[in-house]
Amino acid sequence: ETGVTQTPRHLVMGMTNKKSLKCEQHLGHNAMYWYKQSAKKPLELMFVYSLEERVENNSVPSRFSPECPNSSHLFLHLHTLQPEDSALYLCASSQDQDGTYVLRELFFGEGSRLTVL
Amino acid sequence: AQSVTQLDSHVSVSEGTPVLLRCNYSSSYSPSLFWYVQHPNKGLQLLLKYTSAATLVKGINGFEAEFKKSETSFHLTKPSAHMSDAAEYFCVVSDRDDKIIFGKGTRLHILP
Numbered sequence: 037e038t039g040v041t042q043t044p045r046h047l048v049m050g051m052t053n054k055k056s057l058k059c060e061q062h063l064g065h066n067a068m069y070w071y072k073q074s075a076k077k078p079l080e081l082m083f084v085y086s087l088e089e090r091v092e093n094n095s096v097p098s099r100f101s102p103e104c105p106n107s108s109h110l111f112l113h114l115h116t117l118q119p120e121d122s123a124l125y126l127c128a129s130s131q132d133q134d135g136t137y138v139l140r141e142l143f144f145g146e147g148s149r150l151t152v153l
Numbered sequence: 154a155q156s157v158t159q160l161d162s163h164v165s166v167s168e169g170t171p172v173l174l175r176c177n178y179s180s181s182y183s184p185s186l187f188w189y190v191q192h193p194n195k196g197l198q199l200l201l202k203y204t205s206a207a208t209l210v211k212g213i214n215g216f217e218a219e220f221k222k223s224e225t226s227f228h229l230t231k232p233s234a235h236m237s238d239a240a241e242y243f244c245v246v247s248d249r250d251d252k253i254i255f256g257k258g259t260r261l262h263i264l265p
Contacts, residue, residue, distance in 0.1 A: 040196070042196075077257075078255050078256065078257045078258075079243065079255040081253070126196055126197070128196075128197075140247065140253065141187070141199055141202060142189075142197070142199070142253070143199075144189075144196030144197040144198070145196050146194070146195050146196045147194075147195075147196055
């Protein structure tokens with residue numbers, strides 16, 4: 037069983053729907069991440085939360101809205117998406133020990149496969 | 154600025170033969186380097202990491218990688234491929250610029 041759990045595993049939504057992706061980590065980590073994985077593209081970092089504060093927002097469109105209510109939970113709220121947003125969305129966590137990325141090992145969930153019609 | 158290049162998008166080897174997945178990096182500082190593996194419909198799992206200790210790093214499932222500063226390389230190897238090694242492999246670099254950069258991935262195919 038993975039220490040990072042993502043739900044739902046699969047989601048199909050229309051362009052006018054509002055849905056949310058959920059991530060929960062059971063590892064006691066203090067940093068959480070959302071990544072987007074599209075076919076034939078490198079993994080794209082979307083958001084980073086460290087100690088429940090957003091520390092990075094990689095020019096992600098506002099139709100994606102993250103929420104981190106505590107260090108164990110991370111949400112990605114979806115609204116008015118486009119078909120090109122169809123992808124695998126991966127959540128990860130790490131232990132942020134000294135405020136830098138250098139030694140960070142990422143622990144990934146199994147992803148939420150999103151299809152936008 | 155840092156970057157990472159995985160030289161092959163696909164590699165095919167026969168079961169029982171050696172595996173070599175190539176990775177070159179560019180970094181302004183002494184980087185940390187990682188290899189992750191992703192099996193179909195799964196998340197990414199850490200195989201091994203280099204963080205300025207020994208240059209030859211051993212990981213899980215018999216994989217290892219050697220950090221070669223002069224060649225700016227961190228190639229992943231395994232002496233004998235197994236069918237269960239079929240997956241996508243990602244080389245990752247991070248340094249004091251505080252970014253984690255993923256390569257585009259190499260899909261490893263194992264032929265029976």
